[in-house]
Amino acid sequence: MEHDLLATSWTWAGDEPISERVHVVGAAGFAGLSLSLDDLHEVRATTGFAELRRMLDGAGIVWVQLGPLDRWWTCTSRTDDDAADRGVVLEAAAALRAWQVIARADTTLPGASPITMADDWTVLADQAAAVGAQLVLEPEPWSNLPTIERASRFVVAAGHPNGGLLLDAMHTLRGGSTLASIRQAVAPATLAAVELSDGLLHTPAGMTLSEEAREARYLPGAGAWDLPGLVRTVRELGFDEPWGVEVRTPGHRAMPIGDALRTAAAATRAVLDAADAYGAPAAPAMPSSPAPTSAVDFEPPHPRTDPRGRTHWGSHRPAGRRDADTGTPA
Template sequence: MEEHDLLATSWTWAGPEPVRERIRAVADAGFAGIALALDDLHEVRATTGLADLRRMLDDAGVVWVQLGTLGDWWSTTSRSDQDADRGVVLEAAATLRAWQVVVRADDSVPGVSLAVMAEAWERLAVQAEGVGARLVLEPEPWSNLATVERASRFVAAGHPNGGLLLDAMHALRGGSTLASIAQGVAPSALAAVELTDGLLHTPNGMTLADESRDGRYLPGTGAWDLPGFVRTARGLGFDEPWGVEVRTPALRAMPLRDALRIAAAATRAVLDAADAHGGPPAPAMPTSAAPTSAVDFDASRPPVAPVTPLAADGIVPRRTGPASSAYRDGHD
């Protein structure tokens, strides 16, 4: 079977161990990419420094670097934490030669308008381009861009440096099927893919956000057609790296090196199954009904021309103190 580049998302490699030790564990498990969370970026910047982090990544052979996830990037009200997050992400993207900067949509009530978000998206896409990274949106079922099809339209209408992150759990729980993804996601917009497995329905007593934090099973061990999902992404022109996002209480209880090794092996088995399958992808992924589950796309709608980008802002102030990572302890 052919070799594939895998990227360990921030939850997959999170833990109490020092960053250097965790990066080495990621590389030893066979991952070629890594996603760095905001907490890790703040902590490293305030201690060893971002240049030292780049040396750690180089020594480990990490070639794909993704940063995020950044929230509230559309706000026009200056707040110290928000400004610090944006500042450290842009600084880190330049120093670490990051591939992508990931942001999330709005999950507040009543929420920000998409028009306001679109203007801020243009500005941030220009800023990310200025430091050599692509700005990538991760839609979530509980946000104002609840489906990947709707998020694809938002991205495709904006700056060409913008892209879409296709997460298997968020796509499924948002109501998408393999067919709707193939028809409703613009190939030019698709920038990143994350693989995870899950149960046929969201477990009783869990919200969608709870499941996203604690119900991400090893690829190939759940109810979803992940080989078909991979083939659908490939049909849209996506190649590599394949993000691996796994998070369950059982995996968090394991030694990090063991959890990473098992996650990489499980994901490679799914990719091998996708490689070996010569037919078309399955017509649909199982789904469970939810208030946000209606698929929102129009396959007949013509592409929207990119909006002229706005001028880039300067890098904003940064938070000075470290922020401890608590991902493997169950915090979002």
């Protein structure tokens, strides 16, 4: 089964020009990508979004995510840079025919009540809808919406039809969620995007959760998490495509970008194939050839001579079975 994959901004980050990186993303088999705020500001100041859309079309990219936006809610810490980020994301969403705009929860005041953000969420969801994109919320364990279950309740309570939820495997599992809690407490209508990465059983010693998210996101299938089970769970909730891929390790960054992307795509497809195969009938046993039960039962071919004195091999067997050693009838 074929699956659409989306390379998140860190998975295809690099020093190469964005035009070259976009081409490599498509060549590696991805059908989508996420563009970071830095990428968007650079494109706006250089080639322009219309040219970027032509690059995306040429590379076969059909799914485009933008962001993430921070401080989109009313707060004293909001700056002119935050307003500029919001403006460039909405402008790019319209020009690039973006699929989604990502928004973060509040990581500056993890104890802040999400209720105070609901009106601002509705405003941003309206603005995203006006440019043809869906707004999705990405909860993080160190934010005021630390779990996917609480974030789902926030989106449901806000009640905006253009609002959805992004389930990041690392943020979700490190936030304490289980496959059972996701299945029971995430409203199916809210689940709009999924990002896959793998991790160790526990956060590495000396690392905070946020540091792990930046430095220890392993290739899908290379860690300790049940990613095929997670894939099956979100499918039960109605999610289908595309599958975001987020890999962030020093080894991944050190690879040539083409090799890194091909490796990430192959690893993710293996996880999806494992999820597809779950519950499928076992493959039939390989056919086997009859074999003699013992050496005594084996009778080598014997030559025969026809009336003209010609010798023939294997075209005729004696009528009775004979002992292989003595030649006497068995």
